[in-house]
Amino acid sequence: MYLIYMFSDLTGGLIKRRRIQFSWFIFFLFGAFFPVVVGAQEKLGLDVEKWAIELSKKKLNEVNSLGSLIEQLIESDSIRAIQFLDSLERSPKGKGYFFRTFFCMVKAEVIYAKFAGLDKFKDRKAPSLIPIKEQLMHLYADALDAAYQTENENLIAWVNFYSARRVLQFGEVAWAVMYSKNGVDLFEKTNYALEPPVYTELAELLYQVREYDESIIYAKKGIEAWKSLNYEQEYSDPYKIKIRAFSTIGSSFFRKNRYDSAINYLREALQLAVDNSDSVLEAKVLGEIGKVIYAQANYDSAYTLFKSDYRFSLYDSGFNKAANASQWMAKSNLARGNKIAALAEAKEALQLLRLWPNDQYLRDTYYTLNEIYRSLEMYDSAFFYNDLYIALNDSLEKEIATSSLEISKARLLGEESRYRIEKINKEKQKELWIRNGLLAAIVTFSIIVFLIINRGRLKNKMALEKAESEKLLMEQEIQSAEEQIIDFTSHIIEKTNLIERLEEQLNGTIQWSEQQELIAELSKYTILTEDDWFKFKTLFDKIYPAFFQKLKTNVADITVAEQRMAALTRLELSSKQMAAMLGISVDSVHKTRQRLRQRLQLGSDMSLGEYIANI
Template structure:
């Protein structure tokens, strides 16, 4: 909770000395003002305590919301969003098991957007500091470091001294700790050095103690990177920074042992075993005395390494066993891996393969978990960067759109008449084009209708002529009785029977005109009748036109019996029953 209390109270430059003495309305007025220099008040003028929180969230926040409704102010709205973001995931709603509530992120992202619109980089940096500390509160160190980096990037654009050294000192120190936790030891060294360079020269005891913690993190990071000389140098600086023995005895004794112990561990890496032994013994003894399990584990690990190098395998095995039990209990994959790996190597040297294999498997499991954590941390970092870049892009795009919108409004006032004229001309042109297209479409439709009607008339005329020719033939057949001899009558009859009213040429012309009237007829009959022949196609067409058997036989120049056989074959192809009508099937095509 301390982070937002400190930022909100100090960022508005509150002159009060006690949380209980806050003047709500005066504080709201300061929050609503566009005061660019308020961040210099980051060094708290108010002792931050639990009594500050109820005032901020139970008194100040509701009052600020009520004031905002009557006197809208974007600056005040930004502070309200910061308070609401913290209230959603902190204060009474803090739960380390749950994730950060979406409402907190939404509020702070909206605050970022408003800062962009106000072009207020001071408040923008503070909102990113808020985001960072919210992630830190829930142990999301990847996002914590990224948000702090963005806040420092923004602050670098501001005048020197906008943010006090104490803020930089604390934030860089937090980044050093987070980087060490994420196994990014080079980054931990980098941020630790930046923090030390930002340390205020006020002689504040808390800052001096913070410097000791930083030197420990930097020294441990050098040790992890196998840089013993640099690590020893850091711990020697730490010893020089320790407060006098008389002022803080316990602190002095423990940290003297820690610093000397780490120097001793580095000496083990350098092969100076004799000098390392007493330092490591003292480290373990002091850690046990002050019930510091973590440092006791570190000391045992260093002693185990020393015993291993000096071939005191039983002592090394015992130390690593104790460390393994402790690491498994506290779920520390790194130290469990180191202990299991050491024990596996000792059992291998002792020629106890079952135990060596068992601890080698354990080491592999814990190493997999450790690498998975490191990979997941990297993935979280990438995701956070992508999300931040998306937010940055969205904000920049929104800002650009707002700027363009203002320019467009000015241009619209000048060009609205011209645009209206151009629009009217375009409309008229479009209307004329549409009218022309409509006229062309109507003409094509009329032409198509005329062509269809003409083709229909030609088909009707063709059928009529066909029927007339057929009637003529029938009348001639009836007049055969007037012939002078039987042979003469038979010759006339045979000649008429072989006469074809519809020639191939006539069929081609007829089929073309017929298709214009009935476009899908021939494709339909080809589908309905399997492997229909050209003569059957003519037969089906004449049946469709309503000609009877005698008319069809005369038109095609075949006998009525041939027509009957052709109809029978068509019925077979369709699989028709005796009562089914061939004409109805053909008319449906």
């Protein structure tokens, strides 16, 4: 349950009016932004001129709140509502940045309720919903720009706060994160007491976009908020929100590989579930603890915890959660050597995900099946699930990378807008000071102008330097997000290895001698760094002792690249395999082989492979 306030006096603060129940992730009625007071004796009706005057004021009284206008427009037919909004926007009596802020937020809510609500579009990715979303995003941007012009931090915070909830319903997670964070930070700046779930849900959003450090900060604020005010009585099950906060912190520490901290916070969540006899939440937290224990290679204990999570998730009809738990059970059994049981549990996860799809859980299940089939030496099935994993993982990772880019972009645009508006307002203040100085006296005016100009230049210089510094930081964040995309290509080498091994199996060329096993192990390597070359060379020497010494005896000035090509030629690898291992093109492989022939002074009638084989 969240506190919803009416703007009674935007210059003096916010007055608590009433509490209503809502969630960030379900339909939110924006009319609560300025709720209508129960028992109001009068309304303005839909009088354009009166509303133009009313919305231009910094103060809204109890009767003429924005909630009243929104309610009336939603109850009216669509044509009349749009005509009213068009007339209101054109009215000469609608003046100032307060009017622009209020008008944009009212129009956005009416358009959403009339044309884009969940009752109109259950599929939030419908093509016909896109132009409506873009119009609303533009209205929220205009409202925020106008709010910045007012320099009223409470108003700016509310516009950010409620814009976040609406854009989140369109799947714009990056913008929702930025709007929410800006709103919460501004409320804290004005010492406005936020309720615990506000912090908790912001922390969950930050975790979703992998901002783990900030997720931990806001989740901890949510926990502390329960202690500062008497919120316990306002919620029917406050312990559930506390469990979410502790679990978010624990999961964030787990993602940061800080396992001790993760366990400590997850135990706090577990204790709350036990104290409140909530078996379902208890099992879910045990599942999160199981992931940490699994990462510490304690597979037996982890399996037991995953199994508990699986059973209670099924009991609670959370088929997607049960699927994830079953997939983790399969990973644990595979680590324990129970390959057949692991296969059955992974297939069970696939069946459950057909009942309740979840792309992240499906991706993890594909990967687990790939690992199981590889351990069973069923390379055709391993190749199949590896292909499915790569395709889905690339899609999900691109979404995360895109979200990171969008967050950086949103942050950069927000900072640029704020600095631009601050600069404009400072210039206005400067003009006012100059005018007042002229009225006083020429001498006083000269002194004041001198001080203002110097002060203004210093402030502008500092503001510009700060803006440039933060802009550089944003660009670095964007570059970091782009570098994440490069990691997608790392799966190509694994895919090539699977293909080669499958071809060998089908052609019946695999021999199971110790030497062939070492050669097969060598073919897994990628020689991209000096460390890779050292490991490869060590293993190669076990198969062909003194090979490199003989090679250097024949050609004293042979290069490292030529030594690598000679070794791969001795292994009788194809040009395609060599290219994959060295991270170069097939054409580059051919060129290096030709240089090696020249170095060895081989004639056209002598095969490079035969020569190398005799060393």
